[in-house]
Amino acid sequence: MPPNGVGGGGVHWNAETWRFLPSDFVLKTHLTQRYGASFLPPDMTIQDWGVTYDELEPHYDAFEHLCGTSGTAGNLQGKIQDGGNPFEGPRSRPYPTPAQKQGYGHTLWAKAARELGYKPFPQPSGNMSQAYTNPLGLRLGPCTYCGFCEWFGCGNYSKASPQTTILPVLIRKSNFAVRDNSEVTRINLDASGNHATGVTFVDTSGEEWEQPADLVILAAFSIFNVQLLLLSKIGQPYDPAANTGVVGRNFTHQAMSSVDGFFDKAKFNFNPFIASGAIGMCIDEFNGDNFDHGPHGFVGGGYLGQVQTNGRPIETTPVPSGTPKWGAAWKSAVRDNYLSSLKGGSIHGSFYSYRDVYLDLDPTYKDRFGRPLMRMTIDLHENELKAAAFMTDKYAEIVKAMGARQIDKSPRKGPYDVTKYQTTHLNGGTVMGADPKTSVVNRYLQSWDVPNLFVMGAGAFPQNAGYNPTGTVGALAFWAAAAIRNQYLKNPGPLVHA
């Protein structure tokens, strides 16, 4: 579901609103110092971001307050807080709204996790625990736990989306215009090739227009940003064979695993339809470098969460493995397990970058304008598969402690299969960094090659952490916007000299 409409993925997202760990932003340096360079797989191409957690903190805070994020702080200005995530970086102030209420299954899972010695905390959520007015004066209503946020827009003004948190203010501005149902086909450059003059776009009637601009901010979905840069011939395309170039390099996804638990229906009734997109209880003991990877032979990790987001009929009909795929036995199993199974066992694994995972222009297939499509070259590597197996076992221990009668483990396995939904977290391809040889944009998301072009989004991630990306996408956007307003507009030109 790559998001293309007004509001992008902010319409149909679940609204999990995480911050990455401080060590995630200096990943290469951190892991090399702790474990030595030889601990990392030779073809792994992780790198530092060029921006630190401390620099991003005010911008995470701004994004959370724009969104009204509901959560429990785990680290307030360096002081660890009960009930929150003790591993998170220090936050300057609490979440703008308290954590959401949790369902029965989420609560039992957290209890079992606590008894096993973990520190469970509520997932930070852009579904509102209470009514909220954001700093722009826009209003959000309290979530009613209908369980239809995931993959849908919210009809109750309860989910942080561009439509609820920012667009109504923008459209009141006389200097703001939206051309919806239009598609930018390329960024135009002047003869020097290092100055953007605007964009060309096509409207619904197929007519082509040119929009002149002093400053172009590319904010399409990550893979389409890569496609637009390649089609506009901005930046050197990545060549995996020669290991040169940058555009399309360090493409990553999310290495998702899951565990389903089936319980005695006479004893457990989870009412799974009472849910929200970002409901759930999580632990962070196995994320990032929150634990010693030395004995395990892999790097990375993810949060483990009981985050069942819905009990939607047709879609959410968990049955134990071994059940026939159709017919009376299947129907009977659906009926027996609907209320007493936990399907939201989410292991949100990191996906680190590799030399042979990348995006480029497809040599064969074209889009409706005759432009080459984006081509993904991707597979799962041993490091991620090991991490997935390890975390899936840890997760299963918690479900076992809850008293499940059957546990179905689904650790992520190769080869990569595009037909299996595993989030829309497509990252990288326009990565940020300190060195133009290994990044497309500088630490302010400004193109190294075309200084009046900034590229937003998860494409900037040099590798993906074990969290949902939107919180970090939002923080980076605020960070880049601050640099544009406070530095670039006063003195247009490169903000970093390589």
Next chain:
Amino acid sequence: MPRSVALVMAALLPLLVSSAGPARSGDEQSFNTVEKGRYLATAADCFACHTQRDGGKPFAGGRAIETPFGIIVSANITPDHDTGIGSWSDEQFDNAVRKGIRPDGSRLYPAMPYPSYTKMSRADVDAIRAYLQTLEPVHNAVESNKLPFPLDIRAAMRAWDKLYFVEGELKPDPQQSPEWNRGAYLVLGPGHCAACHTPKSMLGGDKASEPLRGSPVQGWFAPNITNDERTGIGRWSVEDVTAFLKTGHNRFATATGPMAEEIADSSSHLTDSDLKAMATYLKSLPAQADNPAPIAANDPAMVAGGAIYRDQCSACHGLDGKGVPQLFPALAESPAVRSKDPASLIRVVLRGARSVATDKEPTGPGMPSFAWQLNDDQVAAVLTYVRNAWPPPAPAVTAKQVGKARSDLQTRSE
């Protein structure tokens, strides 16, 4: 005149003095006069009727105004000499605005609210004229009269005026505060609230005995805006009324329909002190004694309506009917919910609604249409429920009323 005397007069007769200043200077081009005229034209909401929707040039007329008797198309009031009012004298402009008489001596239809505007001072009307003269002239010939025979005979309006039109400037009430008098002037004069909110006779004239007690308008019901606790603004504080007029929202209600348009074009642009004055005046209007019998909780319509409410309405409006302040109307507290005529309620349920967004309250929340999933009986039941679940009660809504509204709405574009 000694200065001290002038100040005493200012305190006693604020309207006359404040109206007198710039306009009496004789300089119609002065910034103060034009700016005052712009403000008064906003208070009088000339823009709303005299501008075609969807991209019409401001004040160039051409908007079809629905009246109970047929369609009247608004006039071009830009200073264009041929098709606007550029060739009119100030006297002719005043005659039209305050007496309903056109330069050729024929009569305006009271879709132009001259029965309200007559209460304005000449100086204020001159200021509006001065402002309109600064607009870019737009050549736009408008055929205003599209009424059926015999209403298309303007002479008929002479008789109407005799019946319903009371000419004359509003005189301040010395017993009341300057704020109250300012509020009365704005509400009864330029604000022309009576045009929608005062009940009308068969011939469309104001029922003078029931001022501002609510009236049907364009498929809605403009509610009672007197201080009535049950169907008026009796439970709203002066601050609640002020916030509603300024932002379109308050802790109980969000504006929709024609009122949303009024707030967007007019009252949201008025000063806080003027809005507070209007609220002060409205809050002083006496309530009516009128207490319908409550409908029993076990009445079949209440039982069915309660179930529908729980399924379809409570997610936003709350099981307790209290909604979310500034966002989702508090049905339990809403006087409009208890209006004797449920037209607005039925309309909102059948067609959905979009509340107004303003600079102060940029979220203009929408409600979806339920016409496709609730039949007439169900709409009637759920509305009977919301009118009686929380005191004070209001008469039941019938399926027949819903059915009539449903067929009526099919011919309405907005």
